[in-house]
Amino acid sequence: xxxxxxxxxxxxxxxxxxxxxxxxxxxxxxxxxxxxxxxxxxxxxxxxxxxxxxxxxxxxxxxxxxxxxxxxxxxxxxxxxxxxxxxxxxxxxxxxxxxxxxxxxxxxxxxxxxxxxxxxxxxxxxxxxxxxxxxxxxxxxxxxxxxxxxxxxxxxxxxxxxxxxxxxxxxxxxxxxxxxxxxxxxxxxxx
Amino acid sequence: xxxxxxxxxxxxxxxxxxxxxxxxxxxxxxxxxxxxxxxxxxxxxxxxxxxxxxxxxxxxxxxxxxxxxxxxxxxxxxxxxxxxxxxxxxxxxxxxxxxxxxxxxxxxxxxxxxxxxxxxxxxxxxxxxxxxxxxxxxxxxxxxxxxxxxxxxxxxxxxxxxxxxxxxxxxxxxxxxxxxxxxxxxxxxxxxxxxxxxxxxxxxxxxx
Numbered sequence: 128x129x130x131x132x133x134x135x136x137x138x139x140x141x142x143x144x145x146x147x148x149x150x151x152x153x154x155x156x157x158x159x160x161x162x163x164x165x166x167x168x169x170x171x172x173x174x175x176x177x178x179x180x181x182x183x184x185x186x187x188x189x190x191x192x193x194x195x196x197x198x199x200x201x202x203x204x205x206x207x208x209x210x211x212x213x214x215x216x217x218x219x220x221x222x223x224x225x226x227x228x229x230x231x232x233x234x235x236x237x238x239x240x241x242x243x244x245x246x247x248x249x250x251x252x253x254x255x256x257x258x259x260x261x262x263x264x265x266x267x268x269x270x271x272x273x274x275x276x277x278x279x280x281x282x283x284x285x286x287x288x289x290x291x292x293x294x295x296x297x298x299x300x301x302x303x304x305x306x307x308x309x310x311x312x313x314x315x316x317x318x
Numbered sequence: 319x320x321x322x323x324x325x326x327x328x329x330x331x332x333x334x335x336x337x338x339x340x341x342x343x344x345x346x347x348x349x350x351x352x353x354x355x356x357x358x359x360x361x362x363x364x365x366x367x368x369x370x371x372x373x374x375x376x377x378x379x380x381x382x383x384x385x386x387x388x389x390x391x392x393x394x395x396x397x398x399x400x401x402x403x404x405x406x407x408x409x410x411x412x413x414x415x416x417x418x419x420x421x422x423x424x425x426x427x428x429x430x431x432x433x434x435x436x437x438x439x440x441x442x443x444x445x446x447x448x449x450x451x452x453x454x455x456x457x458x459x460x461x462x463x464x465x466x467x468x469x470x471x472x473x474x475x476x477x478x479x480x481x482x483x484x485x486x487x488x489x490x491x492x493x494x495x496x497x498x499x500x501x502x503x504x505x506x507x508x509x510x511x512x513x514x515x516x517x518x519x520x521x522x523x524x525x526x
Contacts, residue, residue: 159366186421189470190483194384196377196501198487199468204420211468214499215489217373237374239366250367257374 156244163249171251173234174259174270175226181207184231184266185223191262192219216240217248219258232273233262377501386505388483389512389523396422396471396480402518403469403482409514412467422471432460432490456494463490465502479524484511 161168178184182204189199189209197211197219207223219237226232235258237248248254263270364372377383391399397419404414404424412426441457448455465488472481486502516523 182421186472189421189423190472193468193470193483193485194376194380195374196383196485196487197468198466198485199416199423199425199470201416202418202421202423204418213373214487214501215497216499217370219374237370239369239373241366241369246366248367248370250371253367253370253374257371261376 158238159241159244159246161247161249168249169234170272171249171254172236173232173273174263175230175232175273176263176266176268176270177229178231178266178268179225179229181223181225181231184233185209187265188221188223188233188262191258191265192221194265195257195261218245221258233259235259377503379503383501383503384483385526386503386508387485388481388526389515390474390479390481390526391516391519391521391523392478393480393519393521394473394478396473399471399480399482399515399519400424400469403471403484403515406511406514406518407467407469410511412465424469425466426469427464427466430463430465432463434460458492458494458496460490461493463488482512482515482523484508486511 176184185202185204185207189202189211192209192211193199195213197213197217199209199211200218201210202208208220209223210218210220212218217237217239219235221233221235223231223233235254237253237258238245239248259270393399400417400419400422404417404426407414407424407426410428412428414424414426416425417423437459438457441459445455445457465486467484467486469482469484472483473479474481486507487500488502489497489499491497512523
């Protein structure tokens with residue numbers, strides 16, 4: 128009787144293990160997020176535009192994504208979000224929200240589908256050249272770097288003319304402005 | 319070269335050609351498989367950022383594609399156009415997966431068979447030739463496809479017109495279960511869609 132019980136137990140364990148194996152294989156692989164600091168990621172993913180019409184910006188974001196060959200997956204105009212995928216490999220979510228008066232901020236986040244799970248894109252050049260440059264061309268507006276320190280304050284954009292965050296500095300000297308380090312120098316492209 | 323390969327895989331052309339010169343198709347299919355496996359191998363050793371940079375690049379012929387995908391209608395009724403587009407897509411067998419009239423967006427998809435007699439015959443041909451030379455060859459052919467479409471409407475300022483842009487793309491699954499995505503740039507498919515849409519809204523469409 129006891130022997131029978133132990134056999135039963137062994138069988139139960141074996142079956143549980145088998146089931147567990149099935150379970151594990153079905154679980155989706157977790158997203159691989161960037162190891163870069165949050166502030167750096169936010170800066171490369173965010174641009175401001177001198178325009179108050181949030182819906183127009185959202186529409187332009189959608190048009191830009193379609194022009195780049197993305198297929199639209201989800202749109203939520205009240206929340207200002209759009210998610211699109213290109214060739215089943217690259218997916219991009221953009222969030223459009225107003226900031227202060229007369230300004231709209233766009234934040235984009237891209238993920239690449241890899242065998243090891245969806246991996247976040249953390250290359251500033253990708254966001255600049257593959258998203259914000261075409262977007263600012265479509266909007267006929269310059270994409271402005273958003274100053275990270277005072278995210279909540281209105282007017283925290285770094286104007287491409289002055290280039291530097293320290294706007295208090297006298298701009299009398301004729302030296303060309305230097306963009307913040309870590310970002311492509313070609314930011315602020317407009318027509 | 320890649321474009322050419324992708325292009326010759328369009329269902330109609332492939333099967334028509336297969337009837338005429340099966341040998342040529344067999345060679346083309348072999349070249350395709352080699353090119354595709356090469357692409358896959360390249361993708362494998364790239365970092366996510368490199369893949370994003372490459373995949374995220376605008377399509378080669380962005381301006382041409384835009385012209386193929388876009389029509390203008392003399393109306394100000396954007397929601398009506400969107401409704402007509404939804405009905406047109408349903409007529410074509412698509413399932414609507416997302417719609418938002420506030421920003422003029424419509425997304426839909428459908429599953430279709432991708433098997434073509436020509437391609438399968440070519441693969442069998444290669445297998446037999448390989449067998450003759452004592453080489454093992456595993457035949458692969460397209461099995462089914464998932465077609466997705468994004469329709470975006472945009473009112474054109476001060477012109478009394480609404481622009482409609484439809485982009486079709488598809489993910490083809492082969493007999494080994496591998497998925498190959500591609501943008502559809504065949505003008506005929508777009509002409510058919512816009513012809514149906516025009517008759518649904520009783521309006522004439524204008525190219526860009």
